[in-house]
Amino acid sequence: MSKTYKKILPMVDDIKVVDQFGWLPLSVIEPDRKSKQKWKNAYLDDGIKEKRRSDTSEYLPGLGFSEFHAGVTENILSYWSMDESVVVDPFAGRATRAYVSSKLNRKYYGYEITPKTVNRVEEHLNEHNVEATIYCDDGCRMKQTPDNFADLVMTCPPYHQLEKYESVDGQLSDLKTYEEFLDMIELCGKNINRVLKPGGFCVWVCGDWREGGKFRSFHSDSIDLFEKAGLITHDIIIMKNKSPFAAMQIGKVAAKRYTSKIHEYVLVFRKEGELEVNTDKIVKKTSDKFWG
Numbered sequence: 001m002s003k004t005y006k007k008i009l010p011m012v013d014d015i016k017v018v019d020q021f022g023w024l025p026l027s028v029i030e031p032d033r034k035s036k037q038k039w040k041n042a043y044l045d046d047g048i049k050e051k052r053r054s055d056t057s058e059y060l061p062g063l064g065f066s067e068f069h070a071g072v073t074e075n076i077l078s079y080w081s082m083d084e085s086v087v088v089d090p091f092a093g094r095a096t097r098a099y100v101s102s103k104l105n106r107k108y109y110g111y112e113i114t115p116k117t118v119n120r121v122e123e124h125l126n127e128h129n130v131e132a133t134i135y136c137d138d139g140c141r142m143k144q145t146p147d148n149f150a151d152l153v154m155t156c157p158p159y160h161q162l163e164k165y166e167s168v169d170g171q172l173s174d175l176k177t178y179e180e181f182l183d184m185i186e187l188c189g190k191n192i193n194r195v196l197k198p199g200g201f202c203v204w205v206c207g208d209w210r211e212g213g214k215f216r217s218f219h220s221d222s223i224d225l226f227e228k229a230g231l232i233t234h235d236i237i238i239m240k241n242k243s244p245f246a247a248m249q250i251g252k253v254a255a256k257r258y259t260s261k262i263h264e265y266v267l268v269f270r271k272e273g274e275l276e277v278n279t280d281k282i283v284k285k286t287s288d289k290f291w292g
Helices: 017-021 070-080 096-103 115-127 178-195 218-228 244-248 250-255
Strands: 086-089 107-111 133-135 150-155 196-206 209-211 214-216 232-240 263-270
Touching: 017 070, 070 096, 070 150, 070 196, 070 263, 086 096, 096 107, 096 115, 096 150, 115 133, 150 178, 178 196, 178 218, 196 218, 218 232, 218 263, 244 250
Parallel strands: 086 107, 086 150, 107 133, 150 196
Antiparallel strands: 196 263, 209 214, 232 263
């Protein structure tokens, strides 16, 4: 007979964890690139070439924009949300999380401040019959979202000026100082706490970087600011990234006795209170094993 535990979200006691959620919940994880083929339509591929970084960037200037891993999205949703959960994304970006959320029967509401990106994303989602709401608005304030609305907040925030986006009012990559950037992240944390239902989760995927010769420990700054905003730190996961660009920087970082970063953090927070869920709802296996 299998042992039972008190559960935050429903799960089936006599089915293996990996079979229910598609991954083993370990503290160090590595996305499987094979999942990109399964979710190939999740990625925005309209032929438009964009520069990810300014030409003066310390780190690989001129690269195209990064895109969030669809397999990671699937595993976040399978573990920290349920069928028909309401998902809010303050920094929706380029369609990946919206696409996967919809295909897994979550109700997705995303914010993207750049009008051109919103238009491209909506065209892509419509092409693939994806139901998702994208607000062309400020994700730090989330004015379109009422209090106690979301079961899960899931996002990957911008990294200040590491990636330069189109200049519009409220664009975080336009902020001149890291301190100004953190002020907006703190505001975002307060509004995440506001829009989450009591007991709801926030999954915040972020990394650290160097900027102007200074090391930015953004993951620890995020924890400090979110706890200040009233959220509870629930877990920290290290996510390994197989980036071919890391090796290209070895000579440069070695000269300064730095290390080339090949990981990000999956920070998990909760809002105080008890999450109201249907305990009779059966957890479905939503993915193959992408992490582990």
